[in-house]
Amino acid sequence: MVNPLEPAPIAELSRAEQLGKDQDAVKATVKEYYGETLKTSNDLRTSACTACKPPPAAVRAALAEVPAEVKEKFYGCGNPIPAGIEGLRVLDLGCGSGRDCYVAAKLVGEKGSVTGVDMTPAQLEVAISHADAYCKDKLGYAKSNMTFIQGEIEYLDKAGIKDSCVDLIISNCVINLSPDKARVLSEAYRVLAPGGEMHFSDVYCDRRLPQSVRTHPVLLGECLAGALYNNDFIRLCRKVGFTDPRQLECEEIQIHDAELRDLVGEARFYSITYRLFKVPGQIEDLCEDYGQVAVYKGTIPGHTHSYDLDDHHKFVANKPMLVCGNTASMVGETWLAPHFTIIGDRAVHFGQFDCSGPKTTTGAGGSPSNSAGACGPGGACC
Numbered sequence: 001m002v003n004p005l006e007p008a009p010i011a012e013l014s015r016a017e018q019l020g021k022d023q024d025a026v027k028a029t030v031k032e033y034y035g036e037t038l039k040t041s042n043d044l045r046t047s048a049c050t051a052c053k054p055p056p057a058a059v060r061a062a063l064a065e066v067p068a069e070v071k072e073k074f075y076g077c078g079n080p081i082p083a084g085i086e087g088l089r090v091l092d093l094g095c096g097s098g099r100d101c102y103v104a105a106k107l108v109g110e111k112g113s114v115t116g117v118d119m120t121p122a123q124l125e126v127a128i129s130h131a132d133a134y135c136k137d138k139l140g141y142a143k144s145n146m147t148f149i150q151g152e153i154e155y156l157d158k159a160g161i162k163d164s165c166v167d168l169i170i171s172n173c174v175i176n177l178s179p180d181k182a183r184v185l186s187e188a189y190r191v192l193a194p195g196g197e198m199h200f201s202d203v204y205c206d207r208r209l210p211q212s213v214r215t216h217p218v219l220l221g222e223c224l225a226g227a228l229y230n231n232d233f234i235r236l237c238r239k240v241g242f243t244d245p246r247q248l249e250c251e252e253i254q255i256h257d258a259e260l261r262d263l264v265g266e267a268r269f270y271s272i273t274y275r276l277f278k279v280p281g282q283i284e285d286l287c288e289d290y291g292q293v294a295v296y297k298g299t300i301p302g303h304t305h306s307y308d309l310d311d312h313h314k315f316v317a318n319k320p321m322l323v324c325g326n327t328a329s330m331v332g333e334t335w336l337a338p339h340f341t342i343i344g345d346r347a348v349h350f351g352q353f354d355c356s357g358p359k360t361t362t363g364a365g366g367s368p369s370n371s372a373g374a375c376g377p378g379g380a381c382c
């Protein structure tokens with residue numbers, strides 16, 4: 001019998017994605033765009049690859065130390081590095097010239113590690129060339145805690161990334177470029193350790209794009225042509241085992257180039273940061289009420305007063321909050337667990353959880369941070 005909480009086999013997922021697409025041609029176009037066409041982020045023709053809000057203070061401070069050449073070739077669309085990651089093993093999918101790896105290398109500390117995977121040699125060369133000096137001279141580490149691997153994010157196995165060996169996957173404006181997104185997500189699920197998280201920013205669309213847009217080389221390189229319809233992305237997540245994707249941030253992308261804007265017509269594009277937690281067997285497809293309460297301890301650096309798990313769960317430090325079983329697992333059985341106390345277990349079921357907004361134990365409903373659906377083309381539930 002099929003267990004709805006277990007991921008579907010990778011071959012089954014990939015077949016549908018592969019139909020009618022020449023994967024090698026897509027990858028060659030992308031490699032040329034990032035290896036030769038673009039020299040710096042000034043060469044971009046849309047805001048897709050630079051649509052992000054200003055990064056949090058800890059990231060801004062870390063960025064001050066990152067070599068200029070690494071930053072000049074940054075083409076990310078969001079802020080995929082969560083706070084409080086000291087000691088974690090981080091993997092960056094499509095690291096490019098390595099800006100986010102350099103920031104993460106500082107935030108994980110000398111005992112943590114960062115691995116960047118990218119298929120474009122010209123981008124990786126920049127990342128590799130500054131790594132040793134940055135870690136030793138700027139961060140004061142005995143040796144570099146960064147490793148860069150040339151490889152394809154659909155085939156992390158071939159890049160030597162073993163099962164369950166990563167605590168946090170980050171990625172910035174990359175997965176839209178992959179011709180086999182199911183395989184990317186499935187590989188991400190495989191390499192994450194139980195309790196790990198994929199925390200990443202990417203471009204999504206409010207509709208399924210026509211073939212004329214999907215095959216346009218500039219729109220592909222600019223991270224628009226490969227953007228998934230958001231609901232299809234959520235379906236894909238659920239199939240590979242990330243059953244309850246949580247949206248954290250969302251920003252609409254502006255297309256300033258008139259020719260490109262005309263090509264995409266009424267389609268709207270968004271840069272969205274998602275959180276996908278791997279808690280095998282625990283994340284259900286709907287939010288269920290077990291009467292559990294989560295209390296945030298206020299211990300994540302930079303978040304002493306409150307912590308946003310996603311765009312509709314703001315935990316105020318030391319204030320008990322009623323949560324569904326999925327949320328209890330996400331904060332209580334993952335790398336976030338040291339920062340939360342969970343009261344109650346799943347012994348008794350009280351029915352479906354009210355997803356209209358989180359409630360405190362004092363009975364106040366609907367957090368002011370509840371912006372689910374306020375931005376973007378749709379979204380997951382609780």
Ligand SMILES: C[S@@+](CC[C@H](N)C(=O)[O-])C[C@H]1O[C@@H](n2cnc3c(N)ncnc32)[C@H](O)[C@@H]1O
Nearest residue numbers: 074075076094095096118119120152153172177
């Ligand atoms: C928009 S850039 C973003 C780079 C980096 N994350 C950043 O924020 O600067 C996309 C990067 O993803 C890489 N990439 C795209 N598809 C890939 C794939 N299938 N496997 C590995 N790398 C890929 C490209 O080589 C490029 O460096």
